[in-house]
Amino acid sequence: MNTTEPAPRAKTFQIAGQSLPAGRLAAGLYVVATPIGNLGDITLRALETLAGADLVACEDTRISRRLLERYGIATPLTAYHEHNAEAVRPRLLARIAEGGAVALVSDAGTPLVSDPGYKLVAGAIAAGQTVVPLPGASASLAALVAAGLPTDRFFFEGFLPPKSGARRSRIAELRALPATLVVYESGPRLADSLADLAEGLGPRPAAMCRELTKTFEEVRRATLSQLAAHYAEAGAPKGEIVLVIAPPEEEAASDADIDAALRQALRSLSVKDATAAVAAATGRPRRDVYARALGLERTGDD
Structure with a gap:
């Protein structure tokens, strides 16, 4: 009777027909950005992490499987989305606690943007587990x-x-x-x-x-x-x-606004310094602000 245990899964990924090794990852949660459309928009580090992980948690296994198959990655997939998150999250955290490396991906782009991933990250942090971000595509x-x-x-x-x-x-x-x-x-x-x-x-x-x-x-x-x-x-x-x-257009400061700001500034600053401060704050030309400051000083309106 053969009692030999099967050899562990080879951790590799493929680029342009070349198979590359992926080292075993330390225990933790790896938040991996994936392409938003073009499958070529993925980093080498993301591929190595997806191949080296023990499990990939994703929104839709059908979508993520296409990405993994494109790059010859055989890491198991498990669904993690808003409908099953409460039940699946404890199991993912337990897997990490046992020494596993779990990669989190969304259907497209950077996880945690409009998906339930932040609760998994928060849970990992609360449990003292390592969270590793891998930046990349974002719509x-x-x-x-x-x-x-x-x-x-x-x-x-x-x-x-x-x-x-x-x-x-x-x-x-x-x-x-x-x-x-x-x-x-x-x-x-x-x-x-x-x-x-x-x-x-x-x-x-x-x-x-x-x-x-x-x-x-x-x-x-x-x-x-x-x-x-x-x-x-x-x-x-x-x-x-x-x-x-586009943002709203900034309303130009009125003469009354400029004068009010100058009166406040002239209580503690020289005309020159008050002019510089008010011009910088309002965007009005320094020459115009300086003329108004001199007018206030001549009339004693400060």
Whole structure:
């Protein structure tokens, strides 16, 4: 009778027909970004981690299996999504506690963005387990850099409420936010959401980014009202959609605002320093602010 145990699974991955070894990973949770469309958009480190892990937790095993098969990775898959998370999460944490390496992926992009992954990460941290992030593709960032809108400050909203009343209320809360907005939306709701955004935010520049990195990638740039009119007529587009919306325009400081700021600054600063401070804060030309400061000083209005 042969009692020899089977040899452990070879941990390898393939690139361009070449098989490469993947070392065994230390116990922990590995949060792995995967492509948002084009399967070539994955890092070498991500491939080595997926191959070296003991288990890959994913939203949809059918989708993740296509990625693993593309690169010759044989790591077992298990489903982890919003419908089974409460039951599966303790088992994943137990696997890590026993010395296992678990890789967490989403259907596309970076995990924890609009999926239940953050609870698994929080549970691992609470249990004192190692959490290792592996950065990579993200639909929100890809859309942001393609939109041609300000990127110095942005706010990721995710999906707006599906019902119009709640959606309009949320848009009203976002109106004054001094940042570019990044919003996810589905094709069937796109026209209605754009109409509500145009009504609530005004004629802001925006970009509709669809199927990024895929064959039918599209970026349509226009005002919110123009985009709303287009999709009301054209109908619902297919694919994954990201809306990027410009921040509100900053209102220019009035002369009264400038004078009030100067009066406050002149209580403790020289005319020169007060001018510099107020010009920097308001964006008004220093020459104009200096002239107003001299006027206040001559009249003793400080």
